[in-house]
Amino acid sequence: MRIALLGGTGDIGEGLALRFTRDTSHEILIGSRDPEKARDAVADYEAALEDHTDSVDIKGFVNEMAADRADVVVCSVPPYHVGDTVDAVADSLDSDTVLVTPAVGMKGDEDGLHYHPPSAGSVTELVAERAPDEVPVVGAFHNLAAGALADLETELDLDTLVVADDEAARDTVLNLAGELEGLRALAAGPLANAAEVESVTPLVINIAKYNDDMHDVGVKWV
Amino acid sequence: MRIALLGGTGDIGEGLALRFTRDTSHEILIGSRDPEKARDAVADYEAALEDHTDSVDIKGFVNEMAADRADVVVCSVPPYHVGDTVDAVADSLDSDTVLVTPAVGMKGDEDGLHYHPPSAGSVTELVAERAPDEVPVVGAFHNLAAGALADLETELDLDTLVVADDEAARDTVLNLAGELEGLRALAAGPLANAAEVESVTPLVINIAKYNDDMHDVGVKWV
Numbered sequence: 001m002r003i004a005l006l007g008g009t010g011d012i013g014e015g016l017a018l019r020f021t022r023d024t025s026h027e028i029l030i031g032s033r034d035p036e037k038a039r040d041a042v043a044d045y046e047a048a049l050e051d052h053t054d055s056v057d058i059k060g061f062v063n064e065m066a067a068d069r070a071d072v073v074v075c076s077v078p079p080y081h082v083g084d085t086v087d088a089v090a091d092s093l094d095s096d097t098v099l100v101t102p103a104v105g106m107k108g109d110e111d112g113l114h115y116h117p118p119s120a121g122s123v124t125e126l127v128a129e130r131a132p133d134e135v136p137v138v139g140a141f142h143n144l145a146a147g148a149l150a151d152l153e154t155e156l157d158l159d160t161l162v163v164a165d166d167e168a169a170r171d172t173v174l175n176l177a178g179e180l181e182g183l184r185a186l187a188a189g190p191l192a193n194a195a196e197v198e199s200v201t202p203l204v205i206n207i208a209k210y211n212d213d214m215h216d217v218g219v220k221w222v
Numbered sequence: 223m224r225i226a227l228l229g230g231t232g233d234i235g236e237g238l239a240l241r242f243t244r245d246t247s248h249e250i251l252i253g254s255r256d257p258e259k260a261r262d263a264v265a266d267y268e269a270a271l272e273d274h275t276d277s278v279d280i281k282g283f284v285n286e287m288a289a290d291r292a293d294v295v296v297c298s299v300p301p302y303h304v305g306d307t308v309d310a311v312a313d314s315l316d317s318d319t320v321l322v323t324p325a326v327g328m329k330g331d332e333d334g335l336h337y338h339p340p341s342a343g344s345v346t347e348l349v350a351e352r353a354p355d356e357v358p359v360v361g362a363f364h365n366l367a368a369g370a371l372a373d374l375e376t377e378l379d380l381d382t383l384v385v386a387d388d389e390a391a392r393d394t395v396l397n398l399a400g401e402l403e404g405l406r407a408l409a410a411g412p413l414a415n416a417a418e419v420e421s422v423t424p425l426v427i428n429i430a431k432y433n434d435d436m437h438d439v440g441v442k443w444v
Contacts, residue, residue, distance in 0.1 A: 111414045115421070157444060161429070187432040188425065192333045196425040199337070203410065203418040207383070207443050210409040220442045221429050222379060 001176070004070030006031040006063045006085055007077030009041040012102055012141065015149025016074060017045050021056055022152060024179045028058045031066030033088075038062070052152050068092035072100060072176065074141070079103040079123050086130040095134040098169045101127040102141035104201040112209050113202035117195055124163060124194035136169035138162060139191065140177055143200045145208075145216035156182030158218040161197045165190045186221060223398070226292030228253040228285045228307055229299030231263040234324055234363065237371025238296060239267050243278055244374060246401045250280045253288030255310075260284070274374050290314035294322060294398065296363070301325040301345050308352040317356040320391045323349040324363035326423040334431050335424035339417055346385060346416035358391035360384060361413065362399055365422045367430075367438035378404030380440040383419045387412045408443060 003020060005013040008030035017028050030045070032038035038060030049056050067073045067089035077085045082103050093099060103123045107116035120126035124139035131137055140162045148154045160177050162185050164170035170187065177185035188197050200219060208217045225242060227235040230252035239250050252267070254260035260282030271278050289295045289311035299307045304325050315321060325345045329338035342348035346361035353359055362384045370376045382399050384407050386392035392409065399407035410419050422441060430439045 109414075111412045114415070115418055161425075186429055186436075189428050189432045190333045192331075193336070193425075193428050196337055196421045196428070199418045199421040200425070203383075203415075203422070204443065206411045206415050206418070207408055210411045214408075214443070217443050220444050221426065221436070221439050222442050 001072060002027045002029060002070045003176070004029040004031050004066035004073045006066060006073060006075050006089065007081070008032065009037050010076060010078070011146035011150060012144070013076040014041070014045065015144065015146055016076065016141065017058060018048055018150060018152055019180045021045070021049055021058055022053045023181045025055070029066040029070055030058060030060045031063035032060070033063060035060060035062040048152065064089050064092050067097070070097065072098045072172065074100040074102065075127060076102055079105045082123055082127055083130050086127055090132055093132055093135045095136070097135060098172050099127065099131050099135050099137045100140050100173055101137065104142055104198040106202045112206040115199040115202050117198065122194035122198050124198065125191050128191055136164065136166035137191065138164040138169050138173045139194045139197060140173050140185070142198050143204055143219055145204065145218055148216040148218065156180070157220070158182065159184045159186055159221050161186055161188040163188050163191050163194045163197055223294060224249045224251060224292045225398070226251040226253050226288035226295045228288060228295060228297050228311065229303070230254065231259050232298060232300070233368035233372060234366070235298040236263070236267065237366070237368055238298065238363065239280060240270055240372060240374055241402045243267070243271055243280055244275045245403045247277070251288040251292055252280060252282045253285035254282070255285060257282060257284040270374065286311050286314050289319070292319065294320045294394065296322040296324065297349060298324055301327045304345055304349060305352050308349055312354055315354055315357045317358070319357060320360055320394050321349065321353050321357050322360045322362050322395055326364055326420040328424045334428040337421040337424050339420065344416035344420050346420065347413050350413055358386065358388035359413065360386040360391050360395045361416045361419060362395050362407070364420050365426055365441055367426070367440055370438040370440065378402070379442070380404065381406045381408055381443050383408055383410040385410050385413050385416045385419055
């Protein structure tokens, strides 16, 4: 399978690129608005993977081209770029492409971070609104600490929640996420349930802030 | 310490009454609008505890009297009764009483449950608004499955998140919750962070709905 990571030079993109490359045989396409930046990131990721796997299959592209070649497109850009990024790659998506969104809207104050969804109800639903109608949208990878994800020395023992209206697309992402070592993927229902899933992200950041030794904390549903 | 469980005949109240009695030496006061109902519940709890501990110290009262005698008052009533219950016991509370709220506002549809906070931002903040100014309010015990909590054969291995603006009251509840076997209490910051904590409750119910063998699922922050 070909997996495009749009904004794949950012922190969540980096972690997913490294772990999908190490733990699976899927082909990884790093997308960026600047293809030169994508290729620089690929060189960094190849270096980081050198001691972890013999087979590295990552390439760098401009976002549109990465999306065009992929079976699964992960829109791993900051929440305020999500809408524009989906618009930019819309012509590269079709009913056979699964569009995955991990972004979360948050607003900070002195107390920590609060959930701050767009008017669509959640960033996941915003992506579904902006994507072409025939493209199945799946929310996943929302609550993973970027630092832990990108550090291959860190053994994960975490869950990720998957929301989708399209069952086949949901199952594709449940299976794909479950291929990452130490990550369990659980279904959380349709896109309408995305807000509660996204809300966990500011919560884990606040838990990290208010407790000792819980930097990069994540979540297990037990 | 004396712990009053207002609405202590309900499902979360039952679980907290049984586990505080089994796991700690605190005195438990079951409150209800109907004192006869409170005393009936006490008889049931005493029977359920018979095989689990020799020292059972539970009494039943009308809510106002339970609150008046307690150091910590847990308002374990359904969310739509929270405001009225706080009003009813307001004269029994003072700056030495810690008022704890575990209730969560939810709204169901065919997809499952969604977080549905009151205009105060969260039920926890609603309690803070309705309580006398000098009474410290703490949010805790939000995300525990009532069934697992009330079944003493179930060994817990769960976390509960504690939010409070008053540090002494927060520490009291962190310590108290941590006395329950298998429960770890973590700080999640001030009351302003309560919405994200409460949002986890509909989420765990949806996770139970959409995954096999996850009835009574709970959460660990790892």
